Amino acid sequence: MNLTPQKGGGNMEYRPDEIVRQTMEAINQKIRNMNTLNIIIVGKSGVGKSTLINSVFREDLAETGIGRPVTQSIRRISKNGFPLTVYDTPGFELGKGQQDQVKAEVMKLIKDGLAGKDINKAIHCIWYCINVGSNRTFDNSELEWLRSFTEENRATRVPVFIVLTQGCPKKKAEEMRRLVEAENLDVSKVIPVLAQDMNFDDEYVAKAYGLDNLIAVMGEELPDDLQDTLQNVQKVSLKSKKKRAQTAVAAAVTAAFGEGFAPVPFADAAMLIPTQITMIATITAIFGLDVDRSVLMGFVSSALGTGGATVVGRSIATNLLKLVPGAGTLTGGVISGATAGLVTTALGEAYIKLMEQMYLGTLRAEDLQGESGRQRFLAFFQKTPKGELPDHLSGNDENS
Numbered sequence: 001m002n003l004t005p006q007k008g009g010g011n012m013e014y015r016p017d018e019i020v021r022q023t024m025e026a027i028n029q030k031i032r033n034m035n036t037l038n039i040i041i042v043g044k045s046g047v048g049k050s051t052l053i054n055s056v057f058r059e060d061l062a063e064t065g066i067g068r069p070v071t072q073s074i075r076r077i078s079k080n081g082f083p084l085t086v087y088d089t090p091g092f093e094l095g096k097g098q099q100d101q102v103k104a105e106v107m108k109l110i111k112d113g114l115a116g117k118d119i120n121k122a123i124h125c126i127w128y129c130i131n132v133g134s135n136r137t138f139d140n141s142e143l144e145w146l147r148s149f150t151e152e153n154r155a156t157r158v159p160v161f162i163v164l165t166q167g168c169p170k171k172k173a174e175e176m177r178r179l180v181e182a183e184n185l186d187v188s189k190v191i192p193v194l195a196q197d198m199n200f201d202d203e204y205v206a207k208a209y210g211l212d213n214l215i216a217v218m219g220e221e222l223p224d225d226l227q228d229t230l231q232n233v234q235k236v237s238l239k240s241k242k243k244r245a246q247t248a249v250a251a252a253v254t255a256a257f258g259e260g261f262a263p264v265p266f267a268d269a270a271m272l273i274p275t276q277i278t279m280i281a282t283i284t285a286i287f288g289l290d291v292d293r294s295v296l297m298g299f300v301s302s303a304l305g306t307g308g309a310t311v312v313g314r315s316i317a318t319n320l321l322k323l324v325p326g327a328g329t330l331t332g333g334v335i336s337g338a339t340a341g342l343v344t345t346a347l348g349e350a351y352i353k354l355m356e357q358m359y360l361g362t363l364r365a366e367d368l369q370g371e372s373g374r375q376r377f378l379a380f381f382q383k384t385p386k387g388e389l390p391d392h393l394s395g396n397d398e399n400s
Helices: 016-032 049-056 096-116 140-152 170-181 211-221 224-233 238-260 269-287 293-304 309-323 329-360 370-382
Strands: 005-008 011-014 037-043 075-079 082-089 125-131 160-165 189-192 198-200 204-206
Touching (some): 016 269, 037 096, 049 125, 049 160, 049 211, 140 160, 160 211, 224 269, 238 269, 329 370
Parallel strands (some): 125 160
Antiparallel strands (some): 075 082
């Protein structure tokens, strides 16, 4: 990565505006290169499929149009630049002939996707929706369809999630969940949800629930190549976004340790910047937020620039060296790697805190302008743990 150095204060420093430019490029490239998540959603009319889709994902796909027909019974719903495609199956209840046709078309989509060996065209999971709130129960026709479909799906192994929509009251939803699970269908999970708050004559409001659980169980079933995509497109689980973002930090820390393993007195920000740019780009893509140049400039100036990582790296390394009597060149090299890891961890965790507050709406891009904004960036960075000696260096590691 080409970063233009400039001299100042006797040390080599790197221009924040160049780092920001490359970070913006990395973010855009990361999003462009995301694999597309493909979901088939099945169920009778009126079960709340559109509400479910628009409640889970950060784009109102079901309101962007009726979608493009891909078979006689299935329509494809997607949006340019958004790495998600939903295949909807309307009119499922129109008799056994229609149900058999839907099943055949779904299986063809699955098999064609597998045959093409392209992850962007494969079907990755199926949501079968049942309305808990209606007077209808889990009738025999649905049971027969699911049993027949899951038998055919054994060879293709596409995860099937039964989503119990409009799960209010919860007691009824739990009864339905137990009823479905008792059938021992070959499905991944039965998940009761209430996609939106439900108001009962302004006297009682049943709060939405279960969508975060749907994302969590999908995360357990989908391959790693789709994990970033899942977190990018979903808007219901901050916990899942943070968990995935922390894997990006862990990967960057591993890389930074290797980059810092050299007989130098501190982790030089110059050699860590490319790794940290990749980390920040990945975290941004996972959160699915629009991060403009001003936000990145504030973060870079406060943390990655000359007043941040370089100085912090020196401070951490100095503290570590003081704790290791007679530290020589080899130990200094190990400490430099540890320092690089600590600095990268602090940067990653600080950026996750920033993304979290923007996700929750407690922090806006305009709140980060000027000196007050810089102080907020510094607060994110200063609250992250750094400078502690790892067990394998302090002698506290049982395996050392």
